[in-house]
Amino acid sequence: MRTLTKEQVLRCQRHAHHLDKKLPRKQRLEAVSACGLVNSPPGSWELAMAVRVAALTRDDLRSDLIETKSLMQTWSLRGAPTIFPTAEAGTFLNALAAQPDEVPIYAQPLSYTAQALAAHRHELLEALRQACAVLEHKTIVGKAQLDHDLAEAMKPFLPKTVRDHADEPSLVAENQTLLEAAVSYLLRQCALEGRVMMGERQGNQPAFTSPAVWFDHPLDRSAPPRQIVEKFLHCYGPATVQDFARWSGCGLPQAKRLWALTEADRVEIEVEGKRGWMLEADLPLLESLPPESPSIQLLGPHDPFLDLPQRGWILPDKSAQKKVWRTVGSPGVVIRDTQIIGFWNARVQREKTAVQFTLFETLDEEKRFQVQTEMAQLQTFLGRSLGTCRFVE
Structure with a gap:
């Protein structure tokens, strides 16, 4: 096990985040690729880009997100709206999608709503998957409207025992039904499965569509799942699997499954008596990065x-x-x-x-x-x- 100083590690972390030296404008996608940009509150990703990329304009960002579509936005890390390169959808989406025996990101509180609906999570999720097909035919403006429209589209795929409770008041929000609350909790999993994303905002409201419609073809989500852990370790290591779970929003069983995929690629590090893991490939940076100038x-x-x-x-x-x-x-x-x-x-x-x-x-x-x-x-x-x-x- 190698011992490092926090100064050494911080220099590597700031380099990984492109904060030690701004990227040229033409390399701006690298700033997004590092670890994705959570866009909550809306617009926060623009400031993150401005401090990482030289001579950048907001028109550049709009072009990447709306015109060339080299970037996309949907629910990903911690269940929050996240912007990442479209070419890396497999890393920021598919890798974080829960397997059947895992609780999806953001869905941990669903159990009370599911109980009130007399429904099982898997039953609700499968109905929502079917309901997301409506996004292939229309764009829905506003998150509350999305929850409502998808809840209505789910009803034909649910048994009568569930439909009987669907329009009862939500346990978590006013002006929301039980089924709309279930939609809100489970939408993140559908986003990670490539069924829903944000398109171009309409005024101050988000607009939602299907990736297949937005791009005119299905997303390529074939990247190896280990890449999301590698991105985390490159930007935040040395870290633990618990740190990865908090950053990604995964439940610990899912985080451990993904973490295990990088076992051969990481090394244990000690800093000021605390242990964590870094990518072995990042160790040469400790020697090659020059000290940052005061700023x-x-x-x-x-x-x-x-x-x-x-x-x-x-x-x-x-x-x-x-x-x-x-x-x-x-x-x-x-x-x-x-x-x-x-x-x-x-x-x-x-x-x-x-x-x-x-x-x-x-x-x-x-x-x-x-x-x-x-x-x-x-x-x-x-x-x-x-x-x-x-x-x-």
Whole structure:
């Protein structure tokens, strides 16, 4: 077993996330390919791309997602809307689809709804698979409308004992039926099976369609399942199977099945007394990567780099961690030399953005100017101008 310092590992992790040096614009798909980009809240993937790719425009991203369709968006990691290269659908979809004896991603809470419906999960899932065929004939706008339309389309494939309860009130949300709630829980598995995806947004609403319709052909989902674990380890190793389960959203049995596929490709590493696994192929990076030059960097809310299992490496103060990693409404962060030194929140009013930076340590005027310059560049990328900047220490 090899012993490494956290500085060595962080240098590799930042390199894997393309945060040590921006990619050229023509290589922008590499930034998405690294570990996918969870797009929740909507638009967060754009900020993640802006800090990884030089001279990028939002038109580039729209072209990749809507026109050339070299990128696609559907539910994947942790059951959240995720953007990834279309050519890697097998890695970000098929690999994460649960086998019959495994609980699908996002479906863990389904049991109470299934019990109220007097139905079994497999029965509901098979009916939903059949119902997804409606997406081959029409685009559905809005998530609530999608749940409703698919629930209605499921009914002919369900026994009367289940249909009798289908329109009863949901146990988890207002203005939702039991069957619509079941659809919401199980849609992630159908997305991973290549049956539903997001198309072009209609105003502020997502639009849903079938991949076969969107691309005019079925998705190629034939990539080896081990590749999703390899991507995780490349970006977040050294890590454990439990870390992989949290990042992917898989239940532990499914995570262990996928993890085992990489047994021959990973090595155990110790950092500050804690053990984890890295890809053996990444070890040469420890010697070849040069030290990063001192810099200040802004990352947007929910940036993939913030999914590191080792939060204490980039922000040791546990009270400060609670302010950065929130259940709802996580902020963006200010990073200096691999360490989080503060966070930021933005509010848009009349095309101008007011930003507040809350700092964990003092910055001199020169560093504050760097922070403001970085923020102004991000706002320009978003098509807005930077209004006020306030620093709180």
